[in-house]
Amino acid sequence: MLHVEEVEVVVAHRDCATLRVGDVFLKIDADQSRTDTEVEAMALAPIPTPEVLWRRPPALALAALPGRPLGRLGRPSTASPAAWAAAGAAVRALHDAPPPPWSGRDPDRLAADLDAECARLLDDGLLPADLVTHNRRLAQAALRPWTPVFVHGDLQPAHVFVDGDEVTGVIDWTEAGPGDALFDLAVLTLGHEEHLDDVIAGYGADVDPDLIRAWWSLRCLLAIRWLVGHGFDPAAPGCEIDVLKARM
Known part of the structure; x- marks a missing residue:
């Protein structure tokens, strides 16, 4: 019988799950279009990405990246300022590349999504009305016309791996596509304003x-109701609700 290393559940919810076995990450997704996007985006990206070991739907096997995550939402980052700057340089290299050939979200669609989410947040009583109203007003500034670039689409610092002051790779490309450059920079620094x-x-x-x-x-x-519905806690210290409160 083959020796099987300990299986680590990295993330698991109704839509997808990621497991780690040794130096292999196994991603299982109910929507194979997301996996299609991830594989295509990694092939097009001009920055380091995980090696695709094999794909047998619904599973995708990826090699682990060297290094460690740049940071995590809700926790202070131990990465150096130089590592954060290196992440910024990697994002710029991505944004300078030709955008992928599929469509992305535009300001009008985002505005409609934002209106709907804010209404549901208030109807469900998940957030105080003044917190939603104030941040809705601030968010309006982002909904201006932009020139689409190649964005990662979910560039959390947990998805950027560094070794010392160098970026060794970026994971989780399922949301990649044409979009606003500042969105990637915002997701990267969300909850880490000091960087x-x-x-x-x-x-x-x-x-x-x-x-x-x-x-x-x-x-x-836009994220809070999804997070609650998928077993995450946006009210944890330093996470999404604290970010909204800090904007007040």
């Missing part, structure tokens, strides 16, 4: 920090 200047310095282009902050509000408002 915003480091990321912008590494990115090396004129960006408006206030628009990034507007995306923080927008991202949190």
Whole structure:
């Protein structure tokens, strides 16, 4: 009988699950279109990504990246300012590449999604009305026309791996597509405002920090009901609800 190493459940909910066995990550997704996007995006991305070992729907096997995550929402990051700047430089390289050939969300669609989510947050009583109203007003600034670039779409610092001050790779590309460059920068720095200047310095282009902050509000408002429904806690210290409160 073959020796099987300990199986670690990295994440599991109704939509998908990721398991780790040694140096292999096994992703199982109920929606194979997301896996299609991930595989295609990794092939197109000009920055390091995990090696695809094999794919047998509904499973995708990826090699583990060296290093450790840049940070995690709700926890202080132990990565250096130089590592955060390196992450900014990697994001800029991605944004400078040609966008993928599939469609992404535009400001009009996002505005409709935001209106619907805010209404449901209030109807469900998940957040106080003043918190939703204030952050909805801040989020409006992000909903301006933009030139689409190649965005990762879910660039949490937990998805960026670093070894020392170097980026070794980026994982979880299921949301990749054409989009607003500032959205990636916002997701990367969400809950880690102390590293915003480091990321912008590494990115090396004129960006408006206030628009990034507007995306923080927008991202949190759109995510909270999904997080609650999938077993996550947006009210944990330093997470989405605290980010919204900090904008008040």
